[in-house]
Amino acid sequence: ETGVTQSPTHLIKTRGQQVTLRCSSQSGHNTVSWYQQALGQGPQFIFQYYREEENGRGNFPPRFSGLQFPNYSSELNVNALELDDSALYLCASSPADRAYEQYFGPGTRLTVT
Amino acid sequence: QKEVEQDPGPLSVPEGAIVSLNCTYSNSAFQYFMWYRQYSRKGPELLMYTYSSGNKEDGRFTAQVDKSSKYISLFIRDSQPSDSATYLCAMRGSNSGYALNFGKGTSLLVTP
Numbered sequence: 001e002t003g004v005t006q007s008p009t010h011l012i013k014t015r016g017q018q019v020t021l022r023c024s025s026q027s028g029h030n031t032v033s034w035y036q037q038a039l040g041q042g043p044q045f046i047f048q049y050y051r052e053e054e055n056g057r058g059n060f061p062p063r064f065s066g067l068q069f070p071n072y073s074s075e076l077n078v079n080a081l082e083l084d085d086s087a088l089y090l091c092a093s094s095p096a097d098r099a100y101e102q103y104f105g106p107g108t109r110l111t112v113t
Numbered sequence: 114q115k116e117v118e119q120d121p122g123p124l125s126v127p128e129g130a131i132v133s134l135n136c137t138y139s140n141s142a143f144q145y146f147m148w149y150r151q152y153s154r155k156g157p158e159l160l161m162y163t164y165s166s167g168n169k170e171d172g173r174f175t176a177q178v179d180k181s182s183k184y185i186s187l188f189i190r191d192s193q194p195s196d197s198a199t200y201l202c203a204m205r206g207s208n209s210g211y212a213l214n215f216g217k218g219t220s221l222l223v224t225p
Contacts, residue, residue: 004156033211040121042201042215043157056212090156099211100145104156 002027004093004105012111013081021076021108023091031055031094032074033102034066038087049074050099078110086112116140119202119216128225132189136202136216139183143204143214146178148187151199151218160200161187192223 005024013019025032031050035043045058049068063079072093078085088109092102119136126132134148145164149157163169166180175188185204189196199220203213 006156031211033213035213040217042117042119042203042217043213044215045212048211058212094211100147100205101159101162102147102211102213103159104149106156109154 004103006091006105006108010109015081015112017081018079021089023074025072025093026103029093030072030096031099032068033092034076035090036087043090081112083112117214117216120219121217123220125222128223130192132192134187134200134219136185137183142206145205146185147203149201157201194223194225197223
């Protein structure tokens, strides 16, 4: 059974640029959630996707957007990058009948300079 | 006041010790309680989850939830150097969507 995978592992962007992060959910999981983890902090919920629809959103501005595809993989897009967007971005997938069980990928470390 | 409070540590114990990790929370609507382990530069790994109050045991790990005190604990018996990691508590309500509310994490070091 393949776990949650994310790409890229690391990337460096300049303030004002746009970035797309990708996530493949664990086999059999149809719900994907995205979190931002700043250094020394716990993950903060960005949003969740279920059946290709946004199913909940945390306290993040609209420049954070996402997509879920028919194969349940997902993308996180961030526009107009700010220095404070530097963080570890985590994707988590859940099985349909146990959405509270969230299994995380290794994350993408984004640095904004 | 944050909804979930967790002492960041660091907590250093000798190998073989019993470790107690704790979180407090303020939202009485929380019903699901999880513990994650996160190694440096890795994603969090789900260790255990508990619904409502009570205890749950899995090998060397025991999770306890006291909803009356809004207090949860994770105990690690016979701690090993490989247990050295950051431990994150997380929780969510039944009707608040599926967002997990995390603590800051407690850094644990088990020394040989």
